[in-house]
Amino acid sequence: MIFGGLNPLTLIDYPGKTSAMVYTIGCNFRCGYCHNPELVDETVEDTYSEEYVLSFLEKRVGLLDAVTITGGEPTMHEETLLSFMQKVKDLGFLVKLDSNGTNPNFLRKAIDRQIVDYIAMDIKAPLAKYYVTAGRPVDTDAIRQSVALLKEDRVDYEFRTTVIKILTSPEDIEAIAKEIEGAKIYNLQKFVPTKTLNPQFLRKTTYTDEEFLEFQKTCARYVTFCGIR
Numbered sequence: 001m002i003f004g005g006l007n008p009l010t011l012i013d014y015p016g017k018t019s020a021m022v023y024t025i026g027c028n029f030r031c032g033y034c035h036n037p038e039l040v041d042e043t044v045e046d047t048y049s050e051e052y053v054l055s056f057l058e059k060r061v062g063l064l065d066a067v068t069i070t071g072g073e074p075t076m077h078e079e080t081l082l083s084f085m086q087k088v089k090d091l092g093f094l095v096k097l098d099s100n101g102t103n104p105n106f107l108r109k110a111i112d113r114q115i116v117d118y119i120a121m122d123i124k125a126p127l128a129k130y131y132v133t134a135g136r137p138v139d140t141d142a143i144r145q146s147v148a149l150l151k152e153d154r155v156d157y158e159f160r161t162t163v164i165k166i167l168t169s170p171e172d173i174e175a176i177a178k179e180i181e182g183a184k185i186y187n188l189q190k191f192v193p194t195k196t197l198n199p200q201f202l203r204k205t206t207y208t209d210e211e212f213l214e215f216q217k218t219c220a221r222y223v224t225f226c227g228i229r
């Protein structure tokens with residue numbers, strides 16, 4: 001498969017691990033705040049073949065703990081990505097997958113085949129408002145299935161929400177926490193406008209630190225750990 005980016009080292013994406021990061025091309029959502037628009041609209045110019053990425057990783061065996069696969073939406077690539085993940089595991093790396101949760105079958109296959117160690121799933125909004133944030137019609141049953149699958153706790157996981165005032169009210173945050181009730185980790189991510197799919201989002205803002213602390217207290221009633229990033 002073809003990747004739209006390769007970051008040789010990140011210290012912040014796989015909790016507690018050193019990781020390389022690869023970016024898949026294409027996404028089935030159109031979140032206005034997306035900070036990887038060139039991957040979503042598939043206009044990315046610098047691309048990397050799977051062979052190139054694997055040969056890079058071979059040289060990092062013993063030097064890096066993990067490989068993080070992000071996008072775009074990686075699970076759109078089905079068997080081609082599952083096969084790449086198997087090769088990465090065979091090299092001895094931990095594998096982290098970022099996903100919007102729209103493909104529970106992919107997640108189940110990756111877990112069953114033991115080719116993923118950590119899954120970070122975005123929770124865009126309460127289920128009833130998902131389509132607003134995602135910018136597309138959404139199969140919310142698939143989202144529900146992915147949430148239930150991760151809560152089985154067969155791999156490390158986190159749920160996470162990018163919080164923007166215009167899209168996410170305090171009531172929405174509590175509604176999300178209720179919908180993922182019992183989850184191990186739920187991270188609230190402060191929206192930082194840098195580059196966005198919809199340029200209007202460059203002018204949007206998030207809540208204050210004090211407001212985030214209130215959200216954290218609310219969410220902690222439903223999940224084991226709620227973090228703020």
Ligand code: SF4
Nearest residue numbers: 027029031034072100
């Ligand atoms: S933020 Fe939204 S549009 Fe961007 S990659 Fe993630 S799911 Fe796709």
